[in-house]
Each structure stands twice: as C-alpha cells, then as structure tokens.
Amino acid sequence: MIKLGVNIDHVATLRQARGTQYPSVVQAALRAEEAGADSITIHLREDRRHIQDADVFALRPLLQTKMNLEMAVTEEMLGIALQVKPQDVCLVPERREERTTEGGLEVAGNLAAVSHACQVLRDADIRVSLFIAPDIAQIDAAKAAGAPVIEIHTGTFADAETPEEQAHELARVQAAVAHGRKLGLVVNAGHGLNIHNVHLIAAIPGIEELNIGHAIVAHAIFVGWEYSVREMKALMLQAAKAE
C-alpha cells in the first residue's frame, strides 16, 4: 500500500515568520500521524529557515511512525544525524539562496562524497535515501553509492504549464520509477505534489511513498490540518488502487 510522509517544514515556516512558539511542529506531527501519516519528514536546512535543531531533537522520541530527516551532504548534518538517529535520512541538494529545493542531488558527479555519507549513515543503522531528478544516470549512481532508497524529485512535473509538458514529465518519472525498481531500489517521490496532481504520481506502479508538505499545509488553512492529511492520503490510496 502506498505510504504518505507528511512534511511539516512549512508549519515551522509560519512559526519562524513571527518568532512565536506556535504553531507547534510537535502537535502538527502527532496529529498528522493520527490522521494517517506513515512518516514525518523534516528538512533541517543549513540556513535554518524553518525547522530548527531543537525541533529535530524534540520530535525524535515523540514520533509514533518514522522520522525522515532531509539534509545536505555536509559533515555538520552527518554529525546531527548521528546524534538524532532518525529511521531515515534523505540526502538533498541545497543552495542557500534557493526558494525551494531546485533539482536533484548530483550523485554521479559526487560519487565519492555521497558514497561516504551513505556509508556513515548505514553504519549507524540509518536508512539512506537520495533525492534525485528522474534521470537514469543519477539512479545508476545512487545504486553505485550504496543507497537502498531513492526519492524522485517531482518538482518539474508539478511545475509543468501545459498538458503536453505534464505528460512528458510524468513519463520521465514513470521511467525513473521502473528503472529504480529494476535495480532493486525502494522508490519514493515528492515535491510540489497537491490534491490536483497527486493521483498521477500515486498511480505509478512500484512507488513506495510520497513525501508531501507545502500543499498539505496550505490546504489546511481552509479545511483543517487533519482533514488535509486525510484527504491527501485518501486520494493517493484511491489512485494506487485504481491502477
């Protein structure tokens, strides 16, 4: 059954906008789990624009499902991951000035550094995922780096402006999922997914989990947090079942 990882970064974005104690990311995570989230994703950015170190440490013992910690491939982040010991770490590319994660991790061009990070995390019994573009060379490199999991970046699919462009990007994601599965990798996907486009990705055979954040938080303003999580999960399950 396809799984939903709820990304709560933008609950923290709202809190950081005013420097308040609310909204609580712990409440958001626990209530998301009650509403059907299969895991909780948080991205500890190097610039700490939303999730803070204290959030990561506070959430770890409280989560009932799994923590998926997204982080850049740096010694600082590896050190934090070794202290927190989340069940999963997803290595992502990061540029300080970007609005959001643009593109996937360049694994093929940084094989030694990414392989080293995978090894360090594997030695600590942390499952590693690589957040990569739907690109065959990057998937092959992820396998070579020793990552058991990949997460396909669906941002380009989500940003498609015409039906033709969307169909083209969907085909790229479908091919990437099939290739990853052929190599024996667990294949997840995420970024930019919302209630209008999620069915197309959830229906791809072989996808294990979708990580979704921004759209769930945004939709919650109108329908409430738990409803927003439940609705997303229901749409995913419906699409996966129909396939």
Ligand SMILES: CC(=O)[C@@H](O)[C@H](O)COP(=O)(O)O
């Ligand atoms: C890697 C990824 O896709 C998520 O971390 C998502 O990007 C979170 O939002 P921001 O990119 O705005 O930090």
Ligand SMILES: NCC(=O)COP(=O)(O)O
């Ligand atoms: N890795 C993707 C993720 O966690 C959520 O991305 P978004 O839904 O906030 O765009």
